Amino acid sequence: MRSTRMGWGLLTPTLVILGIVGLLPFLYVIWVGFHDWNIFAAARGMIWAGANNYRRLVFDQAFLDAMGRTLLFTVLVVGLELSLGFLLAQTLIKPFPGRTIFRTIYVLPLVVAPIAVGATWRLLVIPGFGPIPYYLDKWFDFQFRIGTFTEHAWLIALLMDIWHWTPFVTLTLFAGLTAIPKEPMEQALVDGANRWQVFRYLTIPMMMPVILTVVFIRIMDALRIVDEIYMLTNGGPGTATTFVGIHIFRVVFPKTDYGYGSAMSLLVLYFTIVMSWLLFVALSQIGKQRE
Numbered sequence: 001m002r003s004t005r006m007g008w009g010l011l012t013p014t015l016v017i018l019g020i021v022g023l024l025p026f027l028y029v030i031w032v033g034f035h036d037w038n039i040f041a042a043a044r045g046m047i048w049a050g051a052n053n054y055r056r057l058v059f060d061q062a063f064l065d066a067m068g069r070t071l072l073f074t075v076l077v078v079g080l081e082l083s084l085g086f087l088l089a090q091t092l093i094k095p096f097p098g099r100t101i102f103r104t105i106y107v108l109p110l111v112v113a114p115i116a117v118g119a120t121w122r123l124l125v126i127p128g129f130g131p132i133p134y135y136l137d138k139w140f141d142f143q144f145r146i147g148t149f150t151e152h153a154w155l156i157a158l159l160m161d162i163w164h165w166t167p168f169v170t171l172t173l174f175a176g177l178t179a180i181p182k183e184p185m186e187q188a189l190v191d192g193a194n195r196w197q198v199f200r201y202l203t204i205p206m207m208m209p210v211i212l213t214v215v216f217i218r219i220m221d222a223l224r225i226v227d228e229i230y231m232l233t234n235g236g237p238g239t240a241t242t243f244v245g246i247h248i249f250r251v252v253f254p255k256t257d258y259g260y261g262s263a264m265s266l267l268v269l270y271f272t273i274v275m276s277w278l279l280f281v282a283l284s285q286i287g288k289q290r291e
Contacts (some may be wrong), residue, residue, distance in 0.1 A: 033262035040256060053263035063264060065239065066247035073154075073243060074222040077161045078215055084162065085169030085214070092174050107167045114164070116210055118231025121160045125232075146233060150240040153233050157241055160228055165221065169214050176210030177203075209283055216279045244268055 035063070036049040057063055092103065109117070124130045125146050133144040137157075146153040180203070188198050204211075228247035229235065235242035235250075253262035 029262045029265060032258055033266050034256060035259045037259045038255075038257050046259075049259060053260050054267070056260060057263060057267055062239070063244070063247060066242050066244045067268075069241070070223060070225075070245075071159070073161075073225070074219055076158060077165070077222050078218045080158070081162055081166045081169045081218060082197045082211070082215065084166050085173050088166070088170040089177055090172040092170070093177055109164050110167050112164070114227035115231055116229035117160060117164050121156060121163075121228075122232050125156050147237050150237060153237060153241050157229060157232060161222070161225070164180065164228070165218060169218065171208070172214050173210060176207050192278040212279055213281050216276065219275060219279075220272060223268065 032046070033053055034048065034050060035046040035054070037046045088106075092099065112120075118161045125132050125144070127133050127145055127147070136142040144152055147155050185198050185202050188202060189195075193201075224245055225243060226249060229241055229243055229246055230249070233241045235246040248261050248264045249270075251257050251264065
């Protein structure tokens, strides 16, 4: 009993600080989301708007388009990173010369700040300066312009995210692969199953909790991507890469529509919570089946 009180006593300052720096701003965003508050009309202050900001979202085509682009981007990067991560994790399981050095170098993108990632990739693709458009033009006579062509901007955005986050997916899946028992797979091979059947019917089911965890984390990250895209394309060309985070940023800061921006942020949060709950249910069902 005494040790329990001591533990709570040591935890209390941390919990109080977390509540102040996390919970209070969150509650304030909820409060602002129900108000009409624009700094360009500072004289009138905050005006109670009720659910008007949320009703605006239903008919705001710019927000709906940004949300659609974000969902498409999320599906593409998570699917590609999961596939590539599985392939690399399976490769890293087998010993080969230089494997330790490769793993060390491979995780370097994870330690780079997102804004630095966006700035670096921007330098790589600037027309007339970046090496990517230069060599594509020199060797293949191909004009690569992320500021002009939507497809080029999307391609670089996808490659940038894959480069940045595939190491995380690979290492997580690698840890899962090293933890699962090898005896069922060896027995299946002895019984005549090929490697694809072993992978499909044994490896994937045993790895499903790890896979869903990786998917959950990457979906959360991809839905709130801002820094990299802001530095890479600033949402362009036009609105081609204006994902929901960029759209909210533009509403809140240049337009200073704090109430509407707060409502948009909360709607994205609610959507994320629903997806998290669905993945949690899926994990729970898989856990019950394995029991």
